Amino acid sequence: MSQHTPLRALEHHDAFIERHIGPNEAEIAHMLGVVGYDSLEAMTDAIVPASIKSPAPLALPEALSEEEALARIRAIADRNQVLRSFIGQGYYGTHTPKVILRNILENPAWYTAYTPYQAEISQGRMEALINFQTMIADLTGMEIANASLLDEATAAAEAMTLAKRSARSKSDVFFVHDAVHPQTLEVLRTRAEPMGIVLRVGTPEEALEADSFGVLLQYPDTFGHVGDHKALAEAVHARGGLVAVATDLLALTLIAAPGEWGADIVVGNSQRFGVPFGFGGPHAAFMACRDAFKRSMPGRLIGVSIDAAGNPAYRLTLQTREQHIRREKATSNICTAQVLLAVMASMYAVYHGPEGLTRIARRTHRLAAVLAAALRRAGVAVAGGFFDTLHVTGIDAATLHEKARVAGINLRHIDATSLGISLDETSTREDVTALAGLFGARIDNLDALDLDTPDALPANLRRTSAFLQHPVFNTHHSEHELLRYMRALADKDLAMDRTMIPLGSCTMKLNATAEMIPVTWPQFAGIHPLAPAAQAQGYRELIDGLEAMLVECTGYDAVSLQPNSGAQGEYAGLLAIRAYHRARGEGHRDICLIPDSAHGTNPASAQMCGMTVVVTKTDGNGNVDVEDIRRNAEKYGDRLAAIMMTYPSTHGVFEEEVVEICEIIHRHGGQVYTDGANMNALVGVAKPGKWGSDVSHLNLHKTFCIPHGGGGPGVGPCAVKAHLAPFLPRALGEHGVRTQGVGEGEVGMVSAATFGSASILPISWMYITLMGAAGLRRATQVALLNANYIARRLAPHFDTLYTGRNGLVAHECILDLRPIKDATGISAEDVAKRLIDFGFHAPTLSFPVAGTLMVEPTESESLHELDRFIDAMIQIRDEIRAIEDGRLDREDNPLKHAPHTAVQVSAGEWTHAYPRELAAFPLPSLKQQKYWPPVARVDNVHGDKNVFCSCIPVEAFAGDAEAVGEANAT
Known part of the structure; x- marks a missing residue:
């Protein structure tokens, strides 16, 4: 009987999981040995409290291959109808230059x-x-x-x-x-x-x-x-x-x-x-x-x-x-x-320059003016004094909207007898003719009508001042020039395409190419947020599916995707709590307990919701002080509205008493808000909604793979238990606002669009679909393993500030550099800057504890990359030891002067007491591949004393730094 490999094994639908998760099976086994466990399950049991563990696997489908997932989301996208949109209301058609x-x-x-x-x-x-x-x-x-x-x-x-x-x-x-x-x-x-x-x-x-x-x-x-x-x-x-x-x-x-x-x-x-x-x-x-x-x-x-x-x-x-x-x-x-998106918009201005932007604006205005003239000649009333938007009145709006949709056109609904038409960069002469025809206006000779039609801008409000005169907006107008400019800027930076970014609490993990591809499909990119619902059925399916996925991952009952940042998600969650109390006749509940380790947005969001913040203590092990919470819950009694807590904690540990904390808060009539910043340590392992939490925001730009984009975009959905679901943010309907909330405490919109940053939701849908239930759980476990591997390997060199049960951390660890600073004067910032010489972005600096570095490797980093980071940190510790024993000077050493630029280390004169090679190539591997920072250490004090926040004067490009100072003075 012949031996063969079964077809099912050869199909191997889990291949994407192996590409998303950095370490392979052999590397995981090696790392488990270093940490002291024989399996991921045993390690997970040792880290995660039994009281919160999910008893069953996630009820999600098995993982799909990239090709299968893309085919499925393509079918969803094809359910959207992309019509010519003239709705306006703050959203306009535009051409994205292909080079951008x-x-x-x-x-x-x-x-x-x-x-x-x-x-x-x-x-x-x-x-x-x-x-x-x-x-x-x-x-x-x-x-x-x-x-x-x-x-x-x-x-x-x-x-x-x-x-x-x-x-x-x-x-x-x-x-x-x-x-x-x-x-x-x-x-x-x-x-x-x-x-x-x-x-x-x-x-x-x-x-x-x-x-x-x-x-x-x-x-x-x-x-x-x-x-x-x-x-x-x-x-x-x-x-x-x-x-x-x-x-x-x-x-x-x-x-x-x-x-x-x-x-x-x-x-x-x-x-x-x-x-x-x-x-x-x-x-x-x-x-x-x-x-x-x-x-x-x-x-x-x-x-x-x-x-x-x-x-x-x-x-x-x-x-x-x-x-x-x-x-x-x-x-x-x-x-x-x-x-x-700001970078895209700025490059659009760089590419077109002031003359190009003005030309686009003039063309848009002329199209609108010509259309208005045609309509008026046909007896249609159009308001005057406009730029690109016509307010048409005295018409049967319903009939015209239907006529337009049959013609593949969307107009803005205002009321029964008026509508809006917004022209834009993408509008054409043919569009103007078609729009006029909807109203029975015929344009036989558009050029002749154009010549007979004056501009519609108020004469006393025409712009006479110059703008965008800096050379950057007047240089890069050919594609070659813009391409090279953008490449030159990208070469100055460190992003995930070059190196691990080991930031604690920020979850810089793989943003897979397959996840990104649907974002730019016109079926997703080309839909106006106020397009009729019938034209957005694909989005509806995508959004409903993603909401159901997030409900299953979190254990909550309902999700709003409207918040377009994590802080907006916090705000929406607290508004829901506030509205819930008010709907029950307990609007006097206004106290929000927040541990002193919390991210700064927590107390800010509570204050913005009209709550009074009471800060609770953390203990010496980094855990929330349960007794202090109990005292404050009893002290404020019927005024208690909520507690905001991050889990695992901001200090990187799974706290044992989280269920007890929820019970304390509920016993005193409050609600539990769990900050979802660290959800990457929970997916497939534990569900906040099942251990007693009432509401969380989730960072799709962290746990669910939407990329950080240099500091945004982000999506911060608000997930709630059923009793809070009526108090999720309202939606903006086709013709204004329709209400999702009920009762006295209904919550209005928190962002401009009903589904927030909808066009990047396909990324998270793809991630969950590609990983499946088993892949998501394994990703969480490897994230825990990678963090504990780093903590264990660095233990002889740096103290880990906080650990949880069995001496283990969660998905991140805090390295305590305060004793080093006391002994040598070398600060956490010095270490962060020295890491740049090794080609690394620094871990999170001095948060949540001053003088520390918080490291989160995520599941996507391979053993090779983890070891590369560990080698860099060990070399840095050796340099610190050289300061301790006098081999390096306390002030003139590679840490104090880091980072080192190529100009500095290749200069004719070298004035430091340490060797050039130590500055430039502290590890032999850097001679094979090296990132050179474009500037030396930046002077923060000078920048705050001399605030200058626009393009650097041209003279400074020639090395005349005094030009910046002169510009500051003026």
Whole structure:
């Protein structure tokens, strides 16, 4: 009888699992031996408390191959119908330049990068972001801009709270233009009420007389009108209020910048600068403001400093993530950004330049003006004074919408007798003819009509000021030039395509190519977020399927995918808890217990929901102090609303008493919120919803493989038990807002689009589908193994600060460098910078404990890469020992001067007491492959004392660092 391998074994559907999980079977066995266990199951039993373990495997299908999964999601995508969209309302068609599509959006050098906290290895993406900031400041006419926010609606909410804490007026009223985009108004309502802000909605004329701390205007407004608000701005300022303006970047190439007529804060969305609809996101919003508010502005700000050699260098500046500084006193919990999309938008401006952008805007406006003229000639009423959007009135809207859909066209529904038509970069002459035909207007000669039609922009609001004059926006207009510029920037950075990024709590794992491919399919990218539901059946299937997958992974009962960041997910979860208490007549419950080890967004989110934060203790082993929780739960009794806790803990351990903590909180009438930041240690092993937790946010950009994109995009779904499900965020329907919530405490929208950053949800759907139930559990187990392998291998050299049961850690470990600093003066930051010389991004620095490094290898790192990191850390410890025994100087040593640039180590003169070779090639393997940082250590103090947040002056490129200082002074 012949011997053969069975067909089922040869089909091997688990091949993707082996590609996602770094170590192979032999390597896992070796690592288990180092850690002291004979199987992954035995190690898992030793780490995870029995009280929370899932008794059964995940009820998910078996893993599919990449080809099978792509075929299945292709069938889902094909259920979407991509019509020509003229809906507008803040979302517009755009052409993504193919050189940007291929070399930014589809390039892992950009999409796998982390937030630029380590400045020296982030110079490329920070240059792209400072281009974004310059672009925004120039177009809005403001003095300073941040490096992106989440979407226009939440940016408007941030403007409201910035105005509240910055205005001289003591009023609690925020006046909102009645022609803002509907989704913006909904998010403002959600954000205002818990913070005690009173919204008043009305016309600009009514705003002239209103006593308010601020006014939000839409310019051009949601119906397309371009209004003159200069007198209103003067009146608001006279009362001590501030003027916020939501605007359109493309329009600002033709109409007066808000900063020129009195705006204090300007927000909006950069989506139409080359970023597809994507059913609502991700898109990079922006905020610009007067210089006086820069230290209060939310979000991230890229600034210019100098490095150790005196050369210009970029860095995150001013520590504007206020939730980490002010915690429970913060008025913003903004933690992430939309970096990848901001980079795309900035490159769109670099590619087209001021002349190209103006040409696109003029063409868009001319198409709109010609269409308006044709409609008016046919007796159709069209409002005047517009840029790209026509407000058509006095018509049978329902009949016209149906006629349009038959013709493959979507128009904006306003009411029964009016509709909106928004033209954009993608609109054509044929579109104008077809649109006119819907109304019975015939265009026989479009060119002749064009010649007879004047512009529709108000004459007194035409832009006369220059913008985007810096050389970066006037140099790279050929594809070769832009391609090389983007490559040069990417070469300056360290991303996951080059190296392990061992950041604790941030889960930098494989973002597989197969998972990324569907994102750019037009069936997903080309759907407007307000397209009729019948046209988005594929999205509906994808979203329903992903929600069901997340419910199974977490043990909760319902999920909202609307929150477009982890902090937004926190906020939504706490709003649900607040609304639940209010619906039961217990609205007085306002105390939120938060351990002192918590991420800064936790107390900030609680405060924004109107809760009072009470900080609880952690014990010497890094665990939450259960007795302190018990005392506080009893102390606050019927005021207890919730506890927020991270599990496994922020200190990297599985706490034994988590079930008891849930019982304590429930006994006193509170709800349990579990921060899902560390869900990568739980999937397939334990379910928060089954051990007593009521709600979690999940970071799809961590556990479920959406890439970090240089600091965003992110998705932070809110998962809840059934009793909280009615209080998930509302949805924006086709014709306005429809309610999901019920009762007194229903929760409004927390983000601009119903399904948040919908276009990147296919990534997580693909990940779960490719891994299957068994693969997800194995990924969790290997994540635990990799972390414990690193901790065990480094134990002779560095102390692990906290361990759990059996001396093991969870999926991350905290290395305690404080004794080393006491003995040698070498700090955790010195070690972080020295790791750059080895080609590594640093672990998480000084969080959650100052003077430590938190390491999370994830399951995707191979034994080779883990050992490479361990070898680097051991070599660094040997260098520290050389300082301890006097072989290296305490001040003049490779750690204090790290990182070392190629220019420094190849200079004619070497002035250090240690050898060049030790600086450049501390391990022999680096001679085969070496990353050279583009700048030496960046001077943080100089950057904060000399704030400069736009493109570096041209003179500085010639090595004249004084030019930066002169620019700072001006």
